[in-house]
Amino acid sequence: MTDFFLDHNLNQSASYLDAIYTVLERGMAAKEVVCSITTGFRSIPSLRTKPGLNPYHASVADIGYGFDSVQGTINRLRNGESIPFANEMLVFELDTLMVSEKQLNPNFGLVVKEAPSEFYYLVEQSRYLNYQIGEMIREANRLGRELLGDKWHEIHSRIQNIQAIPRL
Structure with missing residues (x-):
């Protein structure tokens, strides 16, 4: 049993981790479609040169990496691996997903600004999927937050400085 589960009710923690994993699976499915659409945007001359395309595509990729990261941590916990700072990892990874999600809409708006009418369907489909990913x-x-209760806020206040470190 890991340190993570020692701090929590085992069955309740497992249920929350399963629920988080499942929610992220649904988000990953939407992310995969959005990623395909953004790749398709590159083949549309009027969208290919939009200033937000690369940042938007990178934001979608960040979200995919974030989903993988959280699910990897959950799998490690499920497999009984003792992870120092497991709570901190979970808070960091989930909150970092929120940061990445906040980058989607502004970058998406830059890409599809003045998109030709024949691509409105793809634009609207992407907008809908972006919304689903965010949800x-x-x-x-x-x-x-429910799983960790008051510890979430304490941990979050400690990890915010780490999140401010730019990634290369």
Whole structure:
């Protein structure tokens, strides 16, 4: 049994982790479609040169990496691996997903600004999927906050400085 589960009710923690994992699976499915659409945007001359395309695509990729990261941590916990700072990892990973999600809409707006009418369907489909991704991330964070209770805020205040470190 890991240190993570020692701090929590085992069955309740497992249920929350399962729920977070499942929510992120649904988000990952939407992310995969969005990633395909953003790749398709590169083949549309009027969208290919939009200033937000690369940051938007990078934001979508960040979300995919974030989903993988949280699910990897959950799998490690399920497998009984003792992870120092497991709570901190979970809070960091879930909150970082929120940061990545906040980058989606502004970058998406830059890409599709003045998109030709024949691509409105793809634009609207992407907008809908972006919304779904955001909903799944917010739900996973809500579940994480419920799981950790008051510890979430304490941990979050400690990890915010780490999140401010730019990635290369």
